[in-house]
Amino acid sequence: MQDLESYLGGKWVQGSGEGATLVNPATDEPVARSSTEGFDLAEALSFSRNVGGAALRSLTFAQRADILRSLAETVVQHRTELLNLSTLNNGATRSDSKFDVDGASFTFQAYADLGESLGDRRYLVDGEAEELLRSKRLAGLHVKVPRRGVAVHVNAFNFPAWGMAEKMAVALLAGMPVFTKPATATALTSWRMAKAFVETGALPEGAFSFLAGSAGDLVDQLVYGDVLAFTGSGALGTRFKSAAHLASAGISVNVEADSLNAAVLGPDVEPGTDTWDLFIRDVFRDIHQKTGQKCTAIRRVLVPESLVDDVSEALIDAASSLKIGNPANKDVRMGPVVNRRQQQDVLEGLGRLGEQVQQIYGTDRPNGLIDVQEGQGSFVGIHLFKASDPSASMNASVVHDFEVFGPATTLLPYDGTSSQAASMVALGKGGLVSSVYSDDRTYARELVLDLAPHHGRLTLGSKKIADSSPGPGTVLPQLVHGGPGRAGGGEELGGIRGLDFYLQRTALQGYRPLLERLFDGS
Numbered sequence: 001m002q003d004l005e006s007y008l009g010g011k012w013v014q015g016s017g018e019g020a021t022l023v024n025p026a027t028d029e030p031v032a033r034s035s036t037e038g039f040d041l042a043e044a045l046s047f048s049r050n051v052g053g054a055a056l057r058s059l060t061f062a063q064r065a066d067i068l069r070s071l072a073e074t075v076v077q078h079r080t081e082l083l084n085l086s087t088l089n090n091g092a093t094r095s096d097s098k099f100d101v102d103g104a105s106f107t108f109q110a111y112a113d114l115g116e117s118l119g120d121r122r123y124l125v126d127g128e129a130e131e132l133l134r135s136k137r138l139a140g141l142h143v144k145v146p147r148r149g150v151a152v153h154v155n156a157f158n159f160p161a162w163g164m165a166e167k168m169a170v171a172l173l174a175g176m177p178v179f180t181k182p183a184t185a186t187a188l189t190s191w192r193m194a195k196a197f198v199e200t201g202a203l204p205e206g207a208f209s210f211l212a213g214s215a216g217d218l219v220d221q222l223v224y225g226d227v228l229a230f231t232g233s234g235a236l237g238t239r240f241k242s243a244a245h246l247a248s249a250g251i252s253v254n255v256e257a258d259s260l261n262a263a264v265l266g267p268d269v270e271p272g273t274d275t276w277d278l279f280i281r282d283v284f285r286d287i288h289q290k291t292g293q294k295c296t297a298i299r300r301v302l303v304p305e306s307l308v309d310d311v312s313e314a315l316i317d318a319a320s321s322l323k324i325g326n327p328a329n330k331d332v333r334m335g336p337v338v339n340r341r342q343q344q345d346v347l348e349g350l351g352r353l354g355e356q357v358q359q360i361y362g363t364d365r366p367n368g369l370i371d372v373q374e375g376q377g378s379f380v381g382i383h384l385f386k387a388s389d390p391s392a393s394m395n396a397s398v399v400h401d402f403e404v405f406g407p408a409t410t411l412l413p414y415d416g417t418s419s420q421a422a423s424m425v426a427l428g429k430g431g432l433v434s435s436v437y438s439d440d441r442t443y444a445r446e447l448v449l450d451l452a453p454h455h456g457r458l459t460l461g462s463k464k465i466a467d468s469s470p471g472p473g474t475v476l477p478q479l480v481h482g483g484p485g486r487a488g489g490g491e492e493l494g495g496i497r498g499l500d501f502y503l504q505r506t507a508l509q510g511y512r513p514l515l516e517r518l519f520d521g522s
């Protein structure tokens with residue numbers, strides 16, 4: 001069994017005590033142990049802040065980009081090992097593991113390219129100098145400089161590789177040292193990645209710290225200048241956003257939380273067309289990819305009433321032939337959820353959904369599990385639910401209010417108008433991403449404009465992109481990830497936009513030639 005060390009103060013250290021046991025969710029066998037007991041996190045944060053911060057700020061964007069490129073290459077070099085660990089500890093199929101691990105290298109690479117394009121500068125200038133008070137001499141200019149603290153990253157269990165990378169890439173490029181805390185349940189993959197990163201020697205001392213396991217008093221130790229980027233449950237996100245000590249120290253908190261993402265099928269889309277196939281493919285992928293444990297997964301499927309039977313049939317067909325079991329077997333297309341606790345949560349959640357909408361497919365434990373012994377593993381079958389009519393769809397409060405983080409979705413009949421679809425989606429009170437499938441531009445435009453205020457991202461599925469769209473579930477580094485309301489109100493990635501969280505924008509006013517030259521060559 002692997003003991004997971006943490007990387008604090010520039011050294012690998014082992015916590016005392018029993019700690020937590022990480023398991024293989026397909027077999028329930030223990031695979032690793034992690035303890036963070038006895039660590040002085042205040043000291044570790046201070047090292048990161050002072051040593052790592054100064055080192056990164058002395059580098060240009062192009063030099064920070066070189067670090068990111070090296071991290072991307074490291075993930076690629078260790079790809080096979082990381083994929084295997086992901087299968088072992090996350091219950092992820094080969095394809096699900098690739099989604100996580102390749103997503104990590106792709107994101108590092110994308111930010112390396114961005115950093116290279118920013119060149120030999122250490123700071124960003126925001127816009128042009130502007131004349132002030134009708135004086136030719138007096139001007140104003142905005143600059144963005146790295147905050148002088150540490151960027152603490154707390155991640156969810158479902159993306160141990162990509163989740164760590166997508167936060168790390170942006171903060172390091174901005175010039176802030178990173179202190180990463182992965183979720184304990186799946187920390188094995190993150191730990192191996194962290195080990196490999198340190199081994200490259202590419203990271204300046206103090207630029208990277210890694211806490212393998214329970215957070216302890218990590219968040220209590222943050223001080224003015226630090227930032228906290230959190231991904232996880234809405235309850236914890238709300239706790240951090242409202243924590244008095246964070247607020248009084250002026251610590252920026254970015255929260256990426258749950259979301260009841262919707263997919264809306266337009267009334268113009270007929271079965272058998274390219275847009276229909278894209279819609280069914282995207283919905284089904286989101287039900288079973290990573291066993292439904294994706295913050296971007298489609299939880300609500302809005303379908304014009306006349307097409308509900310066709311959609312149910314297509315999804316049930318796909319679900320019936322899906323091979324479920326131990327993801328170590330190459331034929332398996334869906335593995336277990338991440339552990340027994342998560343299985344319990346998902347089953348309870350499915351029970352809650354079933355009280356309000358009709359279950360049309362699914363069993364708690366799927367039949368015919370491949371390479372799985374009787375009673376072993378935290379498996380949950382695909383579940384499909386359906387509201388009876390548009391009025392029941394509007395009134396299904398649990399569907400609009402409660403995220404089941406597993407392989408399940410609910411079909412919600414609507415009357416085919418964009419206004420009813422928009423009102424129904426808005427009942428989710430803010431989401432990460434929703435998608436609209438239609439080739440009718442007027443319908444799509446009206447719906448998109450109504451959905452935009454409630455979302456961080458919208459995907460428009462149409463026949464023209466049916467072959468090339470990765471669907472709503474894939475978060476791309478060029479586009480913002482986050483969303484208002486329930487989704488946490490945060491924003492990450494989005495190319496250069498993502499850097500803003502780690503930078504202070506400062507307005508400068510003074511003598512125009514001085515301002516214009518101040519950041520020349522810096």
Ligand code: NAP
Pocket residue numbers: 154155156157158159181182183184185213214215216218219231232233234236237255256257258259294295403405432487
């Ligand atoms: P969680 O239970 O809220 O845990 C999230 C992280 O917070 C874990 O690393 C956890 O560590 C840590 N944590 C717990 N208590 C803490 C404390 N007192 N101080 C600091 N950190 C603490 O969420 P989860 O079960 O891992 O993830 C599932 C949820 O995340 C779902 O609701 C999903 O929708 C959401 N999610 C959102 C996004 C997004 O981008 N919006 C992405 C993925 C997942 P331990 O593991 O050690 O407890």
